[in-house]
Amino acid sequence: MIERFDSVRQGYALEADAVVVGSGAAGAVAAANLAEAGLRTVVVEAGPPVDPSDMSRDGPRFMARYYWEGGLRMLTGSAPIPTMQGRCLGGSTVVNSAIMLPLPRWVREEWAAEEGLPWLLEPALDRAFERVFARCKVAPTPMTVMGRRNELALEALAAAGIPAGPLPRAVEGCEGAADCITGCAGGRKQSVDRSYLPHALRDGARVMTCSEVDGILTEGARATGVTGWVVDPVTRERTARFSVRAPKVILAAGVMASPVLLLRSGIRGGGRVGATLYAHIGAGAMGVMEEVVDPWIGATQGVGAISAEIRGMKYESLWAATNLIAARWGALGARFYDQLQDLRHATVVVVVYRGAVHGRVRARRNGLPAMKLTIPQSEIDTTMRGLRPAVEGLLAVGARYVTTSIHGLPKTIRSPAEVDALVSGRVRARDIPMTANHVFGSCRMSADPRRGPVDPEGRVRGVDGLWVVDTSVFPSGSAVNPQATCMAVSDLLTRRIGGLTT
Template sequence: MPAQVEHFRWRQQITAARDCDEDLDLEADAVVIGSGAGGAAAAYELASRGLAVVIVEEGDYYDRSHFSGRLTEVVPKLYRAFGSNCATGNALIPVPVGRNVGGTTTINSGTCMRTPAAVREHWRARGLGDFSDAALAPWFEQVEAMLKVQPADPRHVGPIGDIIDQGAAALGFEARHPLRRNAEGCDGQGLCQFGCPTDAKQSTNVSYIPRALERGAFLFTGFRATRLERDGGRVTGVRARGRDGQGGTVRLRVRSRAVVVAMGTFFTPLFLRRQGIRNRHLGRHLTLHPAGVVNALFPDRDLANSRTIPQGFGVADLADQGLMFEGGTIPLAGHGLLSNLNGRDWVRFTESYPHTAYFGFMIRDTSEGRVRPGPHRDWPLIRYHLNRHDFRLFLRGVDTLARMYFAAGAREVLVPGPEGITRLKDLHQLEAFLRRPLKPRHFLITAYHPLGTARLGRDADDGVCDAEHRVFGQPGLYVMDGAAVPSSLGANPQVTIMTLAGRAAARLADRLQDPQGRKGQTGETRP
């Protein structure tokens, strides 16, 4: 924990609900609900163009002094529902999301990838707009400059990078590389998913939000948006409420010319539905990038798992087929808690942590799920069924990663599942294991990239928003977050979300500054 944390002038632009002693009534050009990848990028773009911007965030603001690395402290602060959100179907798939200034960017691993060209071409072919290299390159570059994107430092990737590099090379893979990350100056503490204690990781609480506030935006934390305001058929603002310092209710009203909803893929569609918006695509088309993990034992090697970043190396040879290999090392606490062992077996497994290799893969899913209201606002009902095509791809990921480990000299390969760990000594045992009548429920499947529940579409029969991110039939209302992404990516999505949101916000700024539509008619708006 740092001995001293800087106090910047932009911090004066932050108002917490607990510090309010009366209700607030404000006016702005635009109000943005949410401060994650999409909301922060949109707020920055709008504020940079001279508009009055208010950001409403349900979570609290934390700086690096709060990121102690102690899970019992940081998980309740940074994660929604203590990280317990899960998709249910033919497997139980945890999908943790953030609730804080910065949203899930505060608790992700920092990996930064551009939207694959093939995916963008698919969007263009569906009639969703121009997603060509020429159209998006300036926006990608702006996002990458803001996040200080650069290849992971091999020193902080650690021995797991060498193991996977060796194993993948032995199998003939060529696209082996350090992952690009948003963590200039990283010192390798490996706490990326629990708030970076040095501010090296440029999550939006460190990058976009401070710059939006420097440009005049105001941030209100601890306020949950409850209702859209309307004048006739037009959306004209939002109401929110929070808890004051005495435990009472404090209300916030923001009247604005535009409302940008960026509450995340799970919560944006639920909020819109509560506002009476009816569209058959709302809450549907959920994709997750289902991810698998395979471990291996290297008894004679110290893998420095507690002294390296969780995700810093990748193998992309099969990315065009929907399979991307990326690191996935977890803290010691997670190593023990996820083992499903007890007694001496648990002790031996936990003691093997320094010698246990962690690596994973994610798939570009063709499966689609749905989000509906659940028993509590923090626990929506998330349904997702992994289809046969995707499960075959998942099994290929398990097989390929296990072979990488064996080629790199692993003593034993471990395939974790909800009911225990399958231990494999050689390729013959691997092949016998994969011949079993396996189902998705037999594997430990996780997901970190929910997308698509308020997707862009050609019209209201194809999606929830148009190419400008305007909600169909709802003048003044926009969606700029992962919910608007039209399909699964096969790449970590934060750069895509920021790029689409920044581009859409720039076009919104043009319309707000020139309601007659004279700007932006000659070509692509540039950053």
């Protein structure tokens, strides 16, 4: 049963065998597995459910309601970088592009060797990916819903010598509405509120929405449940306390919230909780073509490629709500009106890069996270090196001009000769309009207690009955979109917790 605000506003006190904090990619998988294992399972989710009738193409208003911090959450450090996470039933899977790629073999080998995690190389993880892909109906994006924008991205990457193809996504019967970021009102995206939570509910799980956990209950060195506030999804007012007592506490609240919750509960993991943070960085290029593209139709992110030249770099096509993607577009004043007419001709290619960045997460007094990320200059240079072929490719397939919105570079690039500015070495992190939605590693999993607060089984060291199963446990960046890996890791760990076969 999914409990909405009206039924929880007075608060509640529940007992269960397992409580899962968070209903996103990791939490929904955990809930389905634990319920399947016969455990009385309660899921607590800070945000509300998002019904199709709640979804809106008004990007700012949708984000205000269903993203953490209204979509204005920032990483600080080398530059202020927006980082967006869904705050709703289903978490970020409701508001992302549903790209599902398996963890590259080289990353598995790296993590296994560096952190002493041999299970990353075992067939059980492959089976976990297979289960996740099957339940989420993962399939390559059909060419019929690409639209001209994705086709041009494909052609541009091919012209740059980067063989791209349709991206595999958790979508069934895509209508090409390009609304992924503001919710798939047609219900085609297989976000976990559609793909996993129904299984958990069928097996008896209870899902408590609008319930923001602020503490882990402990007795001695044992976790015994969680407590927090019921929060009105509209006014954001706290209405009552709640608690869920359970001998198994599974944290799946995400890279920001999981460490904050541990820290606020006095669980510091020897100083390692929140002491690490990783992210994919990137940059984008918008090509303005001669032909009409109408970028607002077609799969949000239909095509992509893994770079053969730069390890850990990936190319993707992109669109979002027009009112979000064009927020930094064009000039100021009356000239903006003319430039808006160019949007009909636009196509976007972005690079996403697993650079050697590092950071940390701390808990602010108001319970929100403070995240700092340091990006070495060498990684910015590499990002620019990766962006170059994307720009060249767009010019090669007929772009009248390309914009990168990078401060200090020409506003428009109109010829291959002008592309050199990208790799001049003068671009700094603070010059790039960057978004970092792939974040990892704030509760790193490691066999070495000095390197991570979470052991290879997902257990928080020093506290019995407490696990972390979200992307917080990743030893570093996944080099590909992290949702599939997040779900597979959660699947494997929670099947072990529940005693299911792996």
